[in-house]
Amino acid sequence: MIIQIPVISLVFFLLMALIVPLFKRRNFAVTTTLGLIVLLIVWVLTVVLVRDVYLNGPFTYAFGNHESFIGLELLVNLFSAGFALFMLSLIIIIYVYSTSDATEGIAEKEYGRYYILLFILLFAMFGILYTNDLFNTYVFMEILSITTVSIISIKRKKENYTASFRYVMLNEVGSLSYLFGVALLFMVTGHTNIDLVAASIQSSFDDYTANIVTALGFMLTGIGIKAAIFPFHIWLPDAHSTAPTSSSAILSGLVVKLYILIMIKMLFRLFGFDIVSAMNIHIVLMMIGAFGMIMGSVFAIGQTDVKRMLGYSSIAQVGYIVLGISLGTVLGLQAAFFHVLSHGLMKAALFLSVGAVIYHKGVRKVKDFNGMASEMPVVMTVFGLAALGMIGIPLTSGFISKLNLGLASLDANQGYLIIIIIVSGLLNALYYLPILIAAFLKSNKPGDLGLKVEPIPRLMMVPIVVLGLLIVYFGLFPNMILSWFEEIAVVLL
């Protein structure tokens, strides 16, 4: 029965998305409770799946019992199941938050639609993680980008329309480039199944070098656009800052990471790192990552809107992950994976706490944060923890990922990268610390130190606190998760 779990979770998400419209005339709490139940069921199933994969090793699941060269296949290994578990856990936290703060800027009759989109988004995310087929990945990518852009434009505001239009255009160019790469590979190999294509590429690389290298270029560019890797990032800040708060957290923390995971799958499983490094693509990636780390932070410094600033900061953080991947070693991949996790947590915490500030005070400019800590102590503490994590202060998970990244670059004889990591950390400090100083040290009303917990709904407070605790937990005890990531990385290389 365990091998059915991926399909069953996909079916659960799809059915939940279809059921929501039927509850349109009921009390809205019914829908959210039902959604939470579905999420928890799938979470439990995924935990069982991860445990099974950990003990018994990976397996494939063929739709309709077809052979793998005809039919679709799902591949369940520690990589796909583990990241599915991580993403689902983070989404449950954000979901609990969103039940009381979905209201921000969404018209009342659109609530149901928001949850429909959320569940289709989950469906696409799980599909991308589990699928073992290039064309299937393309289809799920398109489902993902349509739902993402609908979530962005669900707020009927002017800037949302232009932001989502730009998002659609660039993402569509990205996915069509990816599709072109798939077509070129199909031309050489006659398959779309990743394992078969990979085997075929290894044996026919010398005969069809031009095709395979062109395909690699197209696919990398396409996924680079969708993952907002540095020179292709221009759509991200607008899109992520105008979306509703809880979905900003999902978009920045998870959706962008998903494309990075596709990229990892492509570079290491499809083409193999030998071909990638023979074409010197890892050096290009390294430079792009390093530039992104610096430039994302430089752009972020000038921003006055906090959510926009967080968007630019995401570009810099994607740079870290790309840098880790480009090293092509187990340590580098391990650091990249850990940064996927810790950045997901930190960015979600940042967006949710800013969302709580917007909910309570209705302000989102940097200059309005003066003395915020005395009014909203818990939220601002979590914000501070996450911001310190972004800078890389010890005791937070951000420190562990930077430390690992530094060690990995030393291990790969690329010691000068440490300078870039440190400079980028300092640049992060330049735009996060002013907010913290303003919030904790400046005060609008001197003498008012009566600390009291802010009056925001408890269902919003709990997720924020949980995220803060997780950031500290992974900063203090990273070893278990690091050894897991090491296993995943060893399999990929």
Added chain:
Amino acid sequence: MNDIIIKTVVRLIIPFVQIYGIYIILHGHISPGGGFAGGALIGTSLVLYTLVFGIEKSKEKFSERVSEFAESGGIILYIAIGLIGLFVSGSFLTNIDSGFPVGHPGTVISGGMIPLLMIGIGIKVASTIITLFHALIEEEEA
């Protein structure tokens, strides 16, 4: 459009277009076509109706509630058939192994579950096309 010629001609054409659409949906596994093409034909016939008779009359024939049910229903039919395969022979969308009738190659009852899936897809595509068209028209009028 109040031209009597157009109205009469459209009234005459629509049943034939729809029957042709149903034919294409049901013969998807033995000839070119299938759920998507046939569903698009049915959807287009409804679009034609809307163009000629206006959106109010079209909404009477094919209301929002009906289209909601048709859209969800199409997918639910597909998933349900897939789940039969999962429960009977252990893999989602298993066709012949889970006992769907095979029949003689080249006749309508062959191909196991595929015609059933095509019906689901056809419903979904037809209702999606007409819903999208209505949404775009209403956007313009609002």
Added chain:
Amino acid sequence: MSFLQTIIDHINYIGAVAIFVIGLHTVVTHSNLIKRIMGINIMGMAIFMFFVAIGSVTGGKPPIIDGDGGPYINPLPSVLILTGIVVVVSITVYSLSLVIRIYETYGTIDQNELLKRMQEEDES
């Protein structure tokens, strides 16, 4: 002559790539939003042509088994393309509805004009 022969033999691939580039050019350089959507469509169609060209077999018949056998064309690319067409149609509809909204709010569908009006609104 052999160069010309190569071009003639691969004209379907070259044509598809040329159309792809035309579409990309339209998306990137034109400021009219509708034209950019058209560009996306052109790019998509180029890839679909490319896919179908890969699957074709010289002298092949449509893959419908009617008893007399013979070389069939590869049906898999055509099936994949059907999915691709659906995706591009939905993207087109979505972006067209966005353009309608943009026109309602700003009264223009020209990118440059749009940026100008947005800046004016920011200042006021």
